[in-house]
Amino acid sequence: MRDNVTTLTQDQAMPQPVMIETAPGDDIILDVAAACCRFDVSAPALSRLFSHEPRRILRAVENVSFTVKRGTTFSIVGESGCGKSTLARMVVGLQRPTEGKLSFRDIRRADGTIGPPRVQMIFQDPYASLNPRWRVGDIIAEPIRELKLRSDEAAVQQRVGDLLETVGLSRTDASRYPHAFSGGQRQRISIARALATEADFLVCDEPTSALDVSVQAQILNLMVRLQKEFGLTYLFISHNLSVVRHMSDDLAIMYLGRFVEAGPAEQVFTQPQHPYTRLLLDTIPDVERPNRARRPMSGEVPSPINPPAGCTFNPRCAQAADRCRVERPELRQLGDVRVSCHFA
Amino acid sequence: MTASAAQPLLSVRDLRIVFDGRHGPLTALDGVSFDIAPGEILGMVGESGAGKSLTGTAVIGLLEPPGRIAGGEIHLAGQRIDNLPAEQMRRLRGRRIGAIFQDPLTSLHPLLKVGDQLVETILTHLPVSRAEARKRALDLLKEVGIPAAETRIDHFPHQFSGGMRQRVVIALALCAEPSLIIADEPTTALDVSIQAQITTLLKRLCREHGTAIMLVTHDMGVIAETADRVAVMYAGRIVEIGPVEEVTRRPSHPYTAGLMASIPSVHVRHEHLNQIDGAMPRLNAIPPGCAFNPRCGRAEAFCRENKPGLPLSGHAAACHFPLKEAAHA
Numbered sequence: 275m276r277d278n279v280t281t282l283t284q285d286q287a288m289p290q291p292v293m294i295e296t297a298p299g300d301d302i303i304l305d306v307a308a309a310c311c312r313f314d315v316s317a318p319a320l321s322r323l324f325s326h327e328p329r330r331i332l333r334a335v336e337n338v339s340f341t342v343k344r345g346t347t348f349s350i351v352g353e354s355g356c357g358k359s360t361l362a363r364m365v366v367g368l369q370r371p372t373e374g375k376l377s378f379r380d381i382r383r384a385d386g387t388i389g390p391p392r393v394q395m396i397f398q399d400p401y402a403s404l405n406p407r408w409r410v411g412d413i414i415a416e417p418i419r420e421l422k423l424r425s426d427e428a429a430v431q432q433r434v435g436d437l438l439e440t441v442g443l444s445r446t447d448a449s450r451y452p453h454a455f456s457g458g459q460r461q462r463i464s465i466a467r468a469l470a471t472e473a474d475f476l477v478c479d480e481p482t483s484a485l486d487v488s489v490q491a492q493i494l495n496l497m498v499r500l501q502k503e504f505g506l507t508y509l510f511i512s513h514n515l516s517v518v519r520h521m522s523d524d525l526a527i528m529y530l531g532r533f534v535e536a537g538p539a540e541q542v543f544t545q546p547q548h549p550y551t552r553l554l555l556d557t558i559p560d561v562e563r564p565n566r567a568r569r570p571m572s573g574e575v576p577s578p579i580n581p582p583a584g585c586t587f588n589p590r591c592a593q594a595a596d597r598c599r600v601e602r603p604e605l606r607q608l609g610d611v612r613v614s615c616h617f618a
Numbered sequence: 619m620t621a622s623a624a625q626p627l628l629s630v631r632d633l634r635i636v637f638d639g640r641h642g643p644l645t646a647l648d649g650v651s652f653d654i655a656p657g658e659i660l661g662m663v664g665e666s667g668a669g670k671s672l673t674g675t676a677v678i679g680l681l682e683p684p685g686r687i688a689g690g691e692i693h694l695a696g697q698r699i700d701n702l703p704a705e706q707m708r709r710l711r712g713r714r715i716g717a718i719f720q721d722p723l724t725s726l727h728p729l730l731k732v733g734d735q736l737v738e739t740i741l742t743h744l745p746v747s748r749a750e751a752r753k754r755a756l757d758l759l760k761e762v763g764i765p766a767a768e769t770r771i772d773h774f775p776h777q778f779s780g781g782m783r784q785r786v787v788i789a790l791a792l793c794a795e796p797s798l799i800i801a802d803e804p805t806t807a808l809d810v811s812i813q814a815q816i817t818t819l820l821k822r823l824c825r826e827h828g829t830a831i832m833l834v835t836h837d838m839g840v841i842a843e844t845a846d847r848v849a850v851m852y853a854g855r856i857v858e859i860g861p862v863e864e865v866t867r868r869p870s871h872p873y874t875a876g877l878m879a880s881i882p883s884v885h886v887r888h889e890h891l892n893q894i895d896g897a898m899p900r901l902n903a904i905p906p907g908c909a910f911n912p913r914c915g916r917a918e919a920f921c922r923e924n925k926p927g928l929p930l931s932g933h934a935a936a937c938h939f940p941l942k943e944a945a946h947a
Contacts, residue, residue: 353809456897457666486665486836491880491893498890513810520882520891543884557814559839561866561881570814574779 303381303391303475303507304342304365308374311335311360315579332579334360336531337374339605342524344381344474347501347508349518349539351554352528353575358511361528362479365509366395381474384505391474391507394467398480400460404452410463411448414438417471437466442496458489462496469500479511494520515558519543527551530578530586537611547613549591585616593617625696626653627830628677628798633690633700635672635681637901644901646685647672648854651930656797657828659821661845661862663838665898668851670834674800676700677832678715679707695797713743716791716829720803722783725790726775732759732786733771736793743794758789763819781812785819792823799824802834817844838881842866850874853898853909860933871935873910908938 316322316329335357342348350358363369364376378390397403404413414434417423424430435445441462452460461481468476481497482490494517500506512518518525519539526536527550535548546552553571573590576582585603588594597616605614635647647669654660662670675681677692679699692700694714702710711717719725727735736755740746746754752771759767762785775783784804791799801820805813821844824831833845841848842862849859850871858871869875879892896913899905908926911917916939928936 353811458897487838488665488877488880488894489897491882491891492895494882495891495893515810516882516884519884519887540887554810555884557811558884559813559817559837559843560884561838561842561878562883562885563842570818571811572815574781574812575809 301344302341302379303344304376304378304509306338306340306365306374306376309335309338309361309364309371309376310373311357311364311369312372330579333531333581334578335364335371338526338528338531338533339374340524340526340533340536342475342507342509344507345501345505346523347510347521349510349512349522349525350528351512351515351518351525353513355530355575355578356528357531357578358528359479362395362477362509362511366393366477378475383474392471393475393477394469394471394473396461396464396468396476396478396481399484400457400464401484403464404460406452408451409448410438410450410452410455413452413463414448414467414470417467421471423470423472433470437470440469440500441466442492456489457485458492461485461493465493465496465500469504473506475507475509477509477511480513481510482517483512483514490517497521515554527554530575530581532586532614533605533612534587534615535611535613536605537609541609541611545611547608547611547618548587548615549593549617550587553590585614626693627656627658627695628654628832629691629693630673630677631691631693633673633676633692634688635669635676635685636688638684638686641902643688645688645904646854646901647676650690650851650854650856651928652849652856652859653930654798654830654832657824657830658847659824659831659833659845661841661848662832662834662851663836663841663848664851665836667898667901669854670836670851671802673851674802674832674834677798678711678717678800680711712739712796713794714796714798716794716796716799718784718787718791718799718801718804720806722780722787722807723775725787726783728775731772731774732778736771736786736790739790739793754793755789758792759786761823762786762789762792763815764789780808781815784808784812784816788816788819788823792827792829795827796829798830798832800832800834803836804833805840806835806837813840814843820844838866838877850877853904854901855909855936856928857910857937858933858935859928864933868941869935870933870940871910871937872914872916872941874935875941876913908936 311334313332313334315332317327338361350361352358360369364371380388381391382388411434414437415430418430418433424433434448438445438447443462482493485493510521522539525539525542526533529550535542535551546555557571571590582589584600585598588598603614603616605612608618631651633647633650637644637646650673662673664670676687687700691698733755736758737751740751740754756767756771759771764770764782764785778786805816808816817840835841845862847860848862848865849856852873858865858874865874866878869878876894880894882891894913899909905912907922907924911921921938926936926938928934
């Protein structure tokens with residue numbers, strides 16, 4: 275493969291920058307094609323032999339395809355165990371897809387260089403993702419030193435100070451340790467560390483769910499500002515629909531490893547097509563309509579090891595018919611939105 | 619409105635909790651007063667460290683050293699409970715005040731079948747035989763919506779999902795028919811679709827049994843869906859209290875207003891979220907006067923010197939310059 279695509283399925287896939295002028299409309303940065311991630315969770319071979327148990331395969335992500343446009347936010351929403359974090363790990367390369375492929379397209383940066391986007395991750399828990407024994411300055415300088423992005427130490431320190439100011443902290447904070455910062459400030463440090471690599475693509479796995487609402491607002495505003503300033507692309511993983519609504523350009527709703535609905539955020543929120551999306555929107559607590567009568571969704575998310583036959587949502591779906599219990603709906607294109615429901 | 623009608627079930631007056639530390643005492647709760655009427659759900663909302671869980675802990679008598687109650691009184695149905703001897707408090711806990719905590723896995727004993735845990739609790743508090751206790755346990759499991767309760771009663775906690783476990787915890791809290799339940803972040807560890815099931819269940823049980831609930835959570839959405847009244851806490855004090863519709867729609871304290879505006883909406887996408895700059899002060903650096911004054915857009919010199927009081931009436935805010943005149947019932 276000598277084109278402008280970095281493929282994660284290849285083991286030693288080194289980016290091969292080729293001078294290709296990207297067409298104006300074609301600004302796709304990430305292309306995920308039929309990606310699957312399955313885990314073998316069988317008992318050890320010997321005990322399987324004695325107990326005659328079959329192999330058990332956990333299908334964390336099944337046949338997921340989407341593209342992310344440069345400078346936009348693509349969100350993935352779902353309940354715990356739906357595979358959204360596995361998908362995020364596949365995008366940053368921490369997990370290899372079992373099938374399918376994920377490819378980053380080369381981009382032209384502001385400084386004129388062309389190459390694959392630099393990908394960084396922002397984790398959920400800012401208390402666990404920063405080394406408590408390192409000074410903040412060293413935490414942020416680590417990627418700069420490691421990737422040799424600055425020639426001398428003075429330039430590294432200068433860059434660290436600039437980054438701290440970019441995320442709303444002060445230069446002098448570099449000499450303090452993470453424990454001296456609140457949750458929101460720590461998340462700012464995580465963001466500064468991600469930006470230190472001159473990242474173009476940030477995978478944010480629940481970046482605000484460990485934070486209080488007023489601090490969450492500060493971090494979300496910061497992320498929106500940075501996106502505008504640096505043209506960042508976000509893959510935003512969350513279970514909080516109102517946060518997703520605020521951040522996303524496009525979004526996908528995941529259920530048991532599959533996309534059930536995907537499309538422009540505005541359209542999915544205003545005209546939800548899939549019963550699961552509708553139920554999710556109906557059950558989230560709404561501060562604007564206190565004490566409204568709502569009917570909670572019955573049942574729970576089934577196990578991804580043993581998903582229901584047919585449409586995986588059928589045991590919880592009010593509209594489920596016989597066909598839903600037998601035949602799995604394909605993800606069909608309906609206008610701008612893709613929906614996997616027989617009745618959409 | 620609700621509180622003044624009859625005798626309140628729970629009445630907390632000027633509660634002050636102090637932690638004695640190496641660098642002198644830290645006041646974690648400062649003059650907290652509120653009432654809960656029988657059968658009422660009072661939501662306690664605030665950011666981490668605001669003192670909402672501490673209030674619940676003090677009411678249920680589980681405050682541990684170095685924390686101590688340094689002032690104020692707690693009355694349950696007219697009886698003062700904050701100075702009860704430990705043994706009497708232990709008998710009251712579970713019998714008259716139930717508790718539901720955030721993580722259902724840590725509040726259940728992992729090595730005991732759920733039925734045995736329920737039976738043990740029932741036998742501790744009620745004068746019934748073991749057979750009657752088991753029947754009651756089964757009824758409770760059915761009531762909290764556990765499918766196939768007859769077989770599930772003999773299962774261990776790890777065999778239940780998170781939502782089902784929280785239902786078992788609710789059944790445990792309801793065992794002795796307490797008149798008050800302290801629910802500390804009961805839905806925080808659960809998914810949204812399960813969260814809705816649990817809050818609906820809590821609300822239904824509260825209505826059917828006439829149980830009052832003190833619902834402690836950081837999630838304004840859960841409060842709005844579940845509570846009758848809400849108390850907003852900031853830096854160890856209640857800054858606003860009132861019926862949930864009024865507080866969420868017409869907040870009177872600038873902090874509540876800022877908090878409400880910082881929640882992203884599911885209905886419209888805004889370009890920019892309202893944010894309250896800064897952070898809640900640490901306990902050793904609570905500013906004099908109104909604790910919110912350094913972050914408040916309406917603060918004046920007066921706010922920096924005088925601590926605002928909180929009137930005990932329908933909808934009230936501890937603010938010298940409230941956004942609107944709070945509607946008094």
